[in-house]
Amino acid sequence: MSRKRWRAVKEIRIADVARLAGVSTATVSRVLSDPDKVRPKTHDLVMEAVRRSGYIPNSTAQKLRTRRTMNVLVVAPRLTNPVFAEILRGVDDELTESSYGIIIGNLDNRREREARYVDLALSRQVDGVLLLTGYVPANGTRSMSGSGLPIVAMCAAIQDQKIPNVVVQDREASSRAVAFLSDLGHRKFGYISGTPSSIIEVERFQGFLDGIAAAGLSDNDFMRWEGPFVFSTGVAAAESFLRMKERPTGIFAACDESAIGIIKRVRAERIRVPQDVSVIGFDGIEFADYTEPTLTTFRQPLYELGRVGADVLLKLIRGEMKAEDWNIRLPLTLLERDTTGPVLHKDYKSLRRSAL
Amino acid sequence: MSRKRWRAVKEIRIADVARLAGVSTATVSRVLSDPDKVRPKTHDLVMEAVRRSGYIPNSTAQKLRTRRTMNVLVVAPRLTNPVFAEILRGVDDELTESSYGIIIGNLDNRREREARYVDLALSRQVDGVLLLTGYVPANGTRSMSGSGLPIVAMCAAIQDQKIPNVVVQDREASSRAVAFLSDLGHRKFGYISGTPSSIIEVERFQGFLDGIAAAGLSDNDFMRWEGPFVFSTGVAAAESFLRMKERPTGIFAACDESAIGIIKRVRAERIRVPQDVSVIGFDGIEFADYTEPTLTTFRQPLYELGRVGADVLLKLIRGEMKAEDWNIRLPLTLLERDTTGPVLHKDYKSLRRSAL
């Protein structure tokens, strides 16, 4: 009886199952990993023993022996950002289907947290790394690339022969945003940036500049407000906007949050959107469909991005492809909603006056 | 030269460091885990060898040997929900400080995904489990509690002697919400539920009922709309609301998303918030401060909840406490903003008329 007690407490090992089934540990192992290599009769015998004992293999031992962890590290700048959360969903679904686990490296916008995840990669706790950061995390002396582990860059591209990129066409879309506003008659623009050091920001701003040039405009035709990818950046931009005499009529925000922030703030001052100012966002977060007015923005294929990125990484891990082969750029979709409209002509009042 | 090449590719093991330092592997191990047990001279010798070789211990081998994984599993219903994301931040910060890693079990609202995480716990890949689910995940025959691992329930309580709860005072706050509206003169209520099967929903609705009773009202004085914790539930509730002849004047939504959803929809029909209907949300997501009007809601101490929950789990893992000792309930804060106001008296029009 005291033995039975022990059972409940002590972990069941493969040797226990082997004894119970009257076979060797090797056979048990085979049944569990490659059933076809074993006679059906033995198979059933073993499975019965597994069931009766409630045996579950110790995965740490498996990992040590096989040198595969079946885990992937995903490094993200900030988890509370819905953009990353959605990408993560795609990643998770793809990895789960191949029974890979996911270890989350949340930097929470603090670079000092990188060290921990560099060590994680270097100490072989994962089989591959997904980077949503736009750069390869480093720990003073050591960089994550030193691990020799397969790495895939998502979200923001990384210039490195060894690292395939799976990104969205930020630059093209940003350029299209300007064209869209320009087609509505806007000639004076505002640009609300994201975190200036972020590669995503750099790409989007570059696209914005491309658009400005394509519209036949110059540096003098727009205003740039800086700040991180958050609501309050838009609010701060609004304060500046409100103080201006010659206000832009078309505003491009590098993320939906800051677009929402500026709209909220200027509306409080009785400035009408889109009549007085048009605003276009970027990302297509779910919330953008619940603002007032609903936000015109570019939808990123985030979930798909997650799936594709994870798929590329798995292929890399399995040796099914070489890193050089892949640079995927997914297109964005313009969601034309209610914060953008034709420019109200500058000389509106004087026109009216002269018409009298 | 070909040897040097090898170096870069082949993993450095503890034996390599030992050889380099001219000591045994045991000594290297001691230096790394408990430096005081070693002569300073030896210590420096070893550290130098570690530095020169770039050695990082293989954590899988450590885990197998020490039987501690230094990982915690966090099971959450859905990662894209900002509430869980914020709790996770707290959890992550707390665990990181104790150099524990975090494995995320994202159910993505699909119960069939539980199985995977049950196995994860049973196969000893983690030292403890944090449950944001309100129930103990199970896999047909096996439940996660069978692992004997320390478990802490957060967000939603779990009735189990072995599982400490770290939750917020949902029920009390829901009750207060009704009192708040009642004090503003509202006597006819609407309740927008969350996922009906969720324990959080059950608690909040119970609190709502408490409040109704405390206000001297009955089942006839409110309307209940059901749906999951998402925007569209609020939109659906709005459709029903719009069809009613005798509309509620005070609406309590079990989450901010559905509050935002209903406000958005009814405003589109020229119904004024809060003049025609007051709406109070629940959770205090960041976004609630950027809606129009800004949403009155209860702020959950989410980050703190995460930290406290993780702390309790770590104490449990270290054997510093027993499960029975802990049931923590954190208070919520009412954020009184612009979607709530005094009821406009029913006989408003007739009053005006008689005043003429």
Place this chain on the structure above:
DNA sequence: GTGAAAGCGCTAACAG
């Protein structure tokens, strides 16, 4: 204060 040696629990040659 340090080294030798015995495993942690599992898988994968290698024989048979």
Place this chain on the structure above:
DNA sequence: CTGTTAGCGCTTTCAC
């Protein structure tokens, strides 16, 4: 088809 055996890389008694 199945069993024997040798480790995966590390920590930790137990001697010295």
